[in-house]
Amino acid sequence: MVDDLGAQNLSDAELVKLTLENQSNFLYLVDRYKIKLMNYVRRLTNINDADAEDILQEVFIKVYLNLNDFNPDLKFSSWIYRITHNQVISSHRKLKARPEGYAVNIDDKSALNLAADIDIIAGTDLEITKQNINKVLNSLDRKYRDILILKFLEEKNYQEISDIIRKPNGTVASIINKAKQEFKKEFIRHKIIL
Amino acid sequence: MNPQEFDQKLVEKIKEANISPKPRWYFLLKNYVIWAAGILALLVGAVAVSVIIYLWRYNGWETRVETHKSLWEFFLLTLPYFWIIFLGIFIFILYYNLKHTKKGYRYPVYLIAIFSVLASMVLGSLFYFLGVGQKIDDILGERAPLYGTVLNRQMAFWFNPQEGRLVGIIAGDVVDNNFYLIDPAGNVWQVSGRANNDHNFPDFLKIGEPVNIIGQVVAADKFRAEIIRPLVPGRGFFSSPDMRGHRERCLKGDCLPPPPLLPPNDLRR
Numbered sequence: 001m002v003d004d005l006g007a008q009n010l011s012d013a014e015l016v017k018l019t020l021e022n023q024s025n026f027l028y029l030v031d032r033y034k035i036k037l038m039n040y041v042r043r044l045t046n047i048n049d050a051d052a053e054d055i056l057q058e059v060f061i062k063v064y065l066n067l068n069d070f071n072p073d074l075k076f077s078s079w080i081y082r083i084t085h086n087q088v089i090s091s092h093r094k095l096k097a098r099p100e101g102y103a104v105n106i107d108d109k110s111a112l113n114l115a116a117d118i119d120i121i122a123g124t125d126l127e128i129t130k131q132n133i134n135k136v137l138n139s140l141d142r143k144y145r146d147i148l149i150l151k152f153l154e155e156k157n158y159q160e161i162s163d164i165i166r167k168p169n170g171t172v173a174s175i176i177n178k179a180k181q182e183f184k185k186e187f188i189r190h191k192i193i194l
Numbered sequence: 195m196n197p198q199e200f201d202q203k204l205v206e207k208i209k210e211a212n213i214s215p216k217p218r219w220y221f222l223l224k225n226y227v228i229w230a231a232g233i234l235a236l237l238v239g240a241v242a243v244s245v246i247i248y249l250w251r252y253n254g255w256e257t258r259v260e261t262h263k264s265l266w267e268f269f270l271l272t273l274p275y276f277w278i279i280f281l282g283i284f285i286f287i288l289y290y291n292l293k294h295t296k297k298g299y300r301y302p303v304y305l306i307a308i309f310s311v312l313a314s315m316v317l318g319s320l321f322y323f324l325g326v327g328q329k330i331d332d333i334l335g336e337r338a339p340l341y342g343t344v345l346n347r348q349m350a351f352w353f354n355p356q357e358g359r360l361v362g363i364i365a366g367d368v369v370d371n372n373f374y375l376i377d378p379a380g381n382v383w384q385v386s387g388r389a390n391n392d393h394n395f396p397d398f399l400k401i402g403e404p405v406n407i408i409g410q411v412v413a414a415d416k417f418r419a420e421i422i423r424p425l426v427p428g429r430g431f432f433s434s435p436d437m438r439g440h441r442e443r444c445l446k447g448d449c450l451p452p453p454p455l456l457p458p459n460d461l462r463r
Contacts, residue, residue, distance in 0.1 A: 030200075031201070056200070057207060061208065061213060066221075069216070069221040071296060073297075162299075
C-alpha cells in the first residue's frame with residue numbers, strides 16, 4: 001500500500017492501478033472525490049444528508065466493482081461523475097424527491113461565472129443573486145438544470161460533460177445553449193415576480 | 195458528512211458483502227460481444243444488399259413495357275420488400291451496437307446512421323460482385339419455404355398464365371420452337387414460339403433451363419410465347435427436390451397429362 005504522501009503525487013489512473021493490486025488503496029480515491037461528489041449529489045437532487053450519503057456509498061461501491069472497466073483514455077473524474085450522475089437519476093426515481101426544490105450549493109465564483117456567461121445582471125447583493133439562481137435552476141427542466149450544474153457549478157468542460165452524460169460534443173453544446181436561453185428567460189420571469 | 199465515518203462505513207460494507215472488482219475479462223468480453231454483434235449485423239446486412247441488387251438487376255427491366263402499366267408501377271411492384279425490411283433491421287442492429295461501444299456516444303446519431311447504411315451498401319456491393327447475392331438466392335430458392343411468395347415475389351408475379359405470364363423449367367428438347375415446360379406447381383405445358391418468322395429463340399433454350407415467358411394460354415396445356423427470357427433470380431427454386439423429380443420424369447417421357455390450370459397465385463413455395 002502506498003503512503004499518504006505518495007498517494008498525493010499519484011494520478012487517478014495510477015491509483016486505480018494500485019487499487020487493483022491492493023484494495024486498501026481504494027480509500028485514496030475515495031478521499032480524493034467524496035467531498036466533490038457529495039456536493040454534486042446535493043446539487044443534483046433534493047434528498048437529505050443521510051440519503052445523499054447512501055447514494056455516495058453506492059457510487060463508490062459501483063466504482064470499486066467496475067474498476068477494471070475504467071478506460072485510461074477517459075478522465076477518471078469524468079468516469080466517476082458519470083457513475084454518480086446515473087446513480088442519482090436511478091435513486092431519484094426510487095426516492096421520489098420532495099417537491100419543495102433543490103438546495104443547490106452555489107459558491108460565489110460559480111454564481112458570478114454563471115451570471116456573466118448568461119448575461120444576466122448579478123446585482124449588488126451576491127446572496128440574493130445566488131438565491132435567484134437557485135430558484136431559476138429549480139424551475140428548469142432536469143435536462144437543462146443538470147447540464148448547467150456540470151458546466152458552471154462543477155466547472156466541467158464540453159468534453160468532460162460529453163463523457164459524463166454520454167452525448168456527443170455537438171449535442172452538449174446545443175443543450176448548454178438552450179439551457180442558457182431557458183435560464184435567462186426564467187431568470188427574467190422570476191425577477192419580475194420578485 | 196463525517197468523512198472518517200463515511201470511509202469506515204464504506205469499508206465495512208465492502209467487507210460484509212465480500213465485494214471485489216469484477217475481472218477484466220468480463221468487461222473485455224462484454225465489449226467484444228458488442229463489436230462481434232455489430233460486425234455480424236454488418237455482414238448480414240451486406241448479404242441482404244447483395245441479394246437486393248441481384249433481384250433488382252434481373253427483375254424484368256427489358257419487359258417492363260409488356261408487364262406493367264407504368265414505370266412507377268413497375269418500380270413499386272418489383273421492389274424486394276422482404277429484403278429491404280430485413281436490411282433495415284440489420285442496419286438498426288449495427289447502428290445500435292456502434293452506439294453502445296465504449297466511445298459510440300461521442301458520435302452524433304446521424305453520423306453513426308450514415309456510416310451503418312454506407313458500410314452495408316459498400317460491403318453489400320462487393321458481395322454482389324463476388325456472387326454472394328446469386329448464391330444466397332439459389333440456396334433459398336432451393337430450400338426456403340415461402341420463397342416464391344415472400345423472398346422473391348417475382349416468382350409469384352411470373353406464375354400467372356391467365357395474365358399471360360408463365361415461369362418454369364424446360365423439360366425436353368426444343369424442337370421447331372416447341373418445348374415442354376414444367377411450371378412451379380408441376381403442371382406440364384406445351385410451349386410454342388410465335389408463328390411470326392421474325393422470332394428466334396435465343397441460345398438459352400435448352401433442357402433444364404428455367405425461363406419466364408410472356409404470351410398467352412391457347413389451350414388447357416398450351417401456351418404461345420411472345421417473349422422468352424432466361425430466369426435469373428429464382429433458378430434455385432427449380433433445383434428443389436420436387437422440381438427435380440418432375441423434370442426427371444419428363445425427361446424419361448413420363449410426363450403426366452396436364453392437370454387443370456391452378457389459380458394464378460397458388461405458389462406454395
